Amino acid sequence: xxxxxxxxxxxxxxxxxxxxxxxxxxxxxxxxxxxxxxxxxxxxxxxxxxxxxxxxxxxxxxxxxxxxxxxxxxxxxxxxxxxxxxxxxxxxxxxxxxxxxxxxxxxxxxxxxxxxxxxxxxxxxxxxxxxxxxxxxxxxxxxxxxxxxxxxxxxxxxxxxxxxxxxxxxxxxxxxxxxxxxxxxxxxxxxxxxxxxxxxxxxxxxxxxxxxxxxxxxxxxxxxxxxxxxxxxxxxxxxxxxxxxxxxxxxxxxxxxxxxxxxxxxxxxxxxxxxxxxxxxxxxxxxxxxxxxxxxxxxxxxxxxxxxxxxxxxxxxxxxxxxxxxxxxxxxxxxxxxxxxxxxxxxxxxxxxxxxxxxxxxxxxxxxxxxxxxxxxxxxxxxxxxxxxxxxxxxxxxxxxxxxxxxxxxxxxxxxxxxxxxxxxxxxxxxxxxxxxxxxxxxxxxxxxxxxxxxxxxx
Ligand code: NAD
Numbered sequence: 001x002x003x004x005x006x007x008x009x010x011x012x013x014x015x016x017x018x019x020x021x022x023x024x025x026x027x028x029x030x031x032x033x034x035x036x037x038x039x040x041x042x043x044x045x046x047x048x049x050x051x052x053x054x055x056x057x058x059x060x061x062x063x064x065x066x067x068x069x070x071x072x073x074x075x076x077x078x079x080x081x082x083x084x085x086x087x088x089x090x091x092x093x094x095x096x097x098x099x100x101x102x103x104x105x106x107x108x109x110x111x112x113x114x115x116x117x118x119x120x121x122x123x124x125x126x127x128x129x130x131x132x133x134x135x136x137x138x139x140x141x142x143x144x145x146x147x148x149x150x151x152x153x154x155x156x157x158x159x160x161x162x163x164x165x166x167x168x169x170x171x172x173x174x175x176x177x178x179x180x181x182x183x184x185x186x187x188x189x190x191x192x193x194x195x196x197x198x199x200x201x202x203x204x205x206x207x208x209x210x211x212x213x214x215x216x217x218x219x220x221x222x223x224x225x226x227x228x229x230x231x232x233x234x235x236x237x238x239x240x241x242x243x244x245x246x247x248x249x250x251x252x253x254x255x256x257x258x259x260x261x262x263x264x265x266x267x268x269x270x271x272x273x274x275x276x277x278x279x280x281x282x283x284x285x286x287x288x289x290x291x292x293x294x295x296x297x298x299x300x301x302x303x304x305x306x307x308x309x310x311x312x313x314x315x316x317x318x319x320x321x322x323x324x325x326x327x328x329x330x331x332x333x334x335x336x337x338x339x340x341x342x343x344x345x346x347x348x349x350x351x352x353x354x355x356x357x358x359x360x361x362x363x364x365x366x367x368x369x370x371x372x373x374x375x376x377x378x379x380x381x382x383x384x385x386x387x388x389x390x391x392x393x394x395x396x397x398x399x400x401x402x403x404x405x406x407x408x409x410x411x412x413x414x415x416x417x418x419x420x421x422x423x424x425x426x427x428x429x430x431x432x433x434x435x436x437x438x439x440x441x442x443x444x445x446x447x448x449x450x451x452x453x454x455x456x457x458x459x
Contacts, residue, residue, distance in 0.1 A: 002186070002189045002190045002195055004029060005183070006028070006029050006031075007083075008030075008076035008079070008080035008084065010087060011105075012036075012043060014158055016087075018156060019086060019122060019154065019165065020067045021055065021162075022162065023187070025061070025062065025166070025196075031079060033069075034071065035073075040070060044063070051346060053160065055162060074111070078114060081116075082120055082187060083120065084152070085106070085133075086123055086154070087123055089123045089290075091285070095290065097125060102133070103136060109137065110136065110139075116179075117148075121149065122153070126290055127224040128224070130150075130220040130224065133149045134149045151173075152174070153224070156168075159345030162203075170213065171191065172227070174219055192214070193212055194212035231288065232291045232305060241275050242276070243311050259275070278311075278353045280350075280354075323335075332365060334367045335361060335369070335403060336404070338395060338408065338409065339354050340375045340376065341375035344411035348375070366388075369398045395417055395421075396425055399421075399426050400425050401427045404426070404432060406431075406432050407432070407435050407438075410437060415437055420446075430450075431450050432450075435453075
């Protein structure tokens with residue numbers, strides 16, 4: 001039987017909330033702290049506030065029991081053995097990570113440490129943050145033997161966050177003291193020893209038969225670099241296949257075949273080799289920029305990352321050029337937009353390439369009617385409804401009388417769109433697909449002019 005540990009999680013966003021309910025699912029007692037009273041009230045009432053599969057079930061199972069929600073960090077610090085900091089680390093104007101939220105939380109924790117605490121960086125932070133947190137806590141009068149700071153980066157993906165948390169590819173714990181490493185080892189033991197998978201009351205749709213999750217103990221600095229290097233490497237893969245897709249377009253080759261041919265090499269692997277309109281989201285753009293900036297500050301040449309960013313920005317411009325190539329002039333064209341979230345199965349629109357493209361198209365004078373299964377309310381804050389920017393509550397509503405349909409987010413449900421309905425609804429049967437959701441031959445046979453990324457136009 002694993003030990004139940006008192007845990008505080010600071011921040012109840014995509015990472016903090018998922019971590020909090022999943023720790024409760026593993027049998028720990030969790031206090032989830034947020035300084036946004038509105039969020040705390042909603043969470044207490046059972047509303048997750050974000051669209052994430054399995055989160056409502058887990059919140060219903062553990063909310064106000066295994067996990068309680070509060071704004072009171074002082075009380076949470078006093079009670080918890082381990083305090084996970086999961087607040088935002090957005091990009092600052094210089095490209096660095098803005099660590100002011102992390103610093104604010106660290107100073108506040110310091111004011112309430114009354115027994116040994118493990119303070120855990122869950123947020124994505126640059127190397128050396130650990131030392132800064134340590135310094136801030138000491139400066140606030142806490143002696144060195146009263147606490148440790150550990151790096152435990154999070155690798156979950158939005159859209160499959162609960163599944164990822166409970167079935168991680170690996171758990172990384174960067175700890176410079178054995179005492180702190182043991183606390184983290186105990187917290188994750190239901191996953192690393194596999195006991196959770198045998199005892200859990202199944203959550204419908206989540207696999208409970210699994211092999212124990214690997215746990216990797218490293219130095220704090222290595223753990224910090226592992227997180228940035230992982231995200232930067234995934235961004236490299238995406239920009240690489242996007243550059244290859246551009247070459248495929250020029251050579252009339254098919255990037256899908258090329259990507260399969262590359263990915264079958266076990267040294268490379270098939271994942272993250274899907275071309276599109278570029279990566280986005282709250283992590284890759286800021287983490288690539290922060291990693292590049294850290295390297296620069298340390299005198300290390302990492303220009304590879306500058307090129308990755310350049311290719312990513314170019315990918316959106318290429319898509320716009322494709323729209324123009326299909327429609328000639330853009331001013332006054334009515335376009336159906338499918339997808340606003342930065343990727344499918346989430347309502348997150350932070351740094352979404354779909355939002356960027358909408359802005360570019362609005363700038364060209366297009367009229368847009370957008371549909372997204374979950375992200376419309378968030379999108380309205382970035383792109384307020386107007387005569388030029390409208391929202392529909394279905395694919396059909398967006399497609400009605402549009403001059404063309406653009407696919408900007410890879411929502412799984414878009415794959416099963418009724419093509420006959422599209423034919424009937426669109427003004428012209430033109431589909432420009434930035435996510436390669438459809439088969440070019442099927443689209444051509446169904447009578448569409450169909451453009452996608454890195455694949456020849458079928459005749
Ligand atoms: P988020 O913006 O969704 O959530 C952050 C939360 O912290 C908000 O609810 C905010 O109200 C709260 N907060 C801010 N300051 C606070 C304070 N002083 N006290 C208490 N609460 C405070 O952010 P997120 O997407 O969950 O990301 C959090 C961190 O995790 C970031 O560093 C991010 O890079 C990293 N990360 C994110 C993902 C992801 O997919 N979103 C994945 C891995 C790692």
